[in-house]
Amino acid sequence: MAELAAGGAVAEGAMSGEAVLDGLLAEHDSWLRVERGLAPNSLAAYRRDLRRYADYLRRRGFTGDVASLDEGVVAGFVEELQRPSVARDVKLIARSLLERAPPVGPDLGRNVEVSKKRERAARGR
Numbered sequence: 001m002a003e004l005a006a007g008g009a010v011a012e013g014a015m016s017g018e019a020v021l022d023g024l025l026a027e028h029d030s031w032l033r034v035e036r037g038l039a040p041n042s043l044a045a046y047r048r049d050l051r052r053y054a055d056y057l058r059r060r061g062f063t064g065d066v067a068s069l070d071e072g073v074v075a076g077f078v079e080e081l082q083r084p085s086v087a088r089d090v091k092l093i094a095r096s097l098l099e100r101a102p103p104v105g106p107d108l109g110r111n112v113e114v115s116k117k118r119e120r121a122a123r124g125r
Helices: 019-033 040-059 073-082 086-100 116-121
Strands: none
Touching: 019 040, 040 073
16 A cells, blocks of 8 residues: 555655555455454445545545545535435336336346446436
């Protein structure tokens, strides 16, 4: 992982913001697995949520300076999570309809997922 300078800044030339994020996520995942002994479903939930946060940081140009992640950054992420998402609403509606629909065939609704690309487009990114 990156060498951290005083104040949490990544030493110049050590790693990009992307690499720092990837390293931190991997380290946290390992800690959850080994030290906390979390179940696979719990690990998956943590991974999903932390990936969303990492994506948020990347979109805002995170440079690897961990000290720059203050309350304002976290508050912005929480605010973003509270905004409605068209793609998320479509997924929920589709799943709800499929749960109530009479079975037509063995593959009905098996792969009802909105692609990540469409989900990002629906959010305006």
